[in-house]
Amino acid sequence: MSLADEYDVTFYHRDATIYVATRTGACERLLSLLDALGLDRHHERGEVWHQVPPKMDEIALKAMADRAVPLLAQAGYQVDIDAGLFGGTAYRAALGAHAAPRPPTPTTPPARPHRPR
Template sequence: MSNQADDNNLDVLIYPRYEGAVIFAVSRTGAPTELLDLLDAQGFTRHQEAIYVWHQLREDIPGLQAAGICARAHKALTAAGFNAHLDDRLIVRIG
């Protein structure tokens, strides 16, 4: 099992999985509590298995609303000084 945040030298990677049905926020191994708490505060649910910690959005959140949550989480993480990446598939372009 590989950690995509570690593999990409990021603090956190926010991306859709399973053809967009689930949105994950994967944090680096040993991520600080501040980073994990920021994701919690943005509406992501924390999960843990062995040494891996990740966050997910509920699957019943509509697409545009989920994209907005992801954008706000990305903004909060980068404002706090974390190296966060928001997958292009989650960026909503209007106009």
């Protein structure tokens, strides 16, 4: 069982490392997408997960995270993130773009018919 079985992808922090777990039996398309984002893929006893490379500095980490989460959401994957890991402007903008569309607001209120008293 994977930590991401409730979601397609779960970002979490443990022991000064950021891990990215995928659903058990995740498709190669998803795993390759995570590879392309610069995450290191690991295999052990049938488990597959990704980690942020240890050489990645904080600025590069935030930039990668700001690209990764919206990209995964746009590709149709459900993403779960530990609170406080991410939240840059690109990430917030992408989440806003995927929010439910709002009906247009009228620029002027509709005219009321004049009724004499």
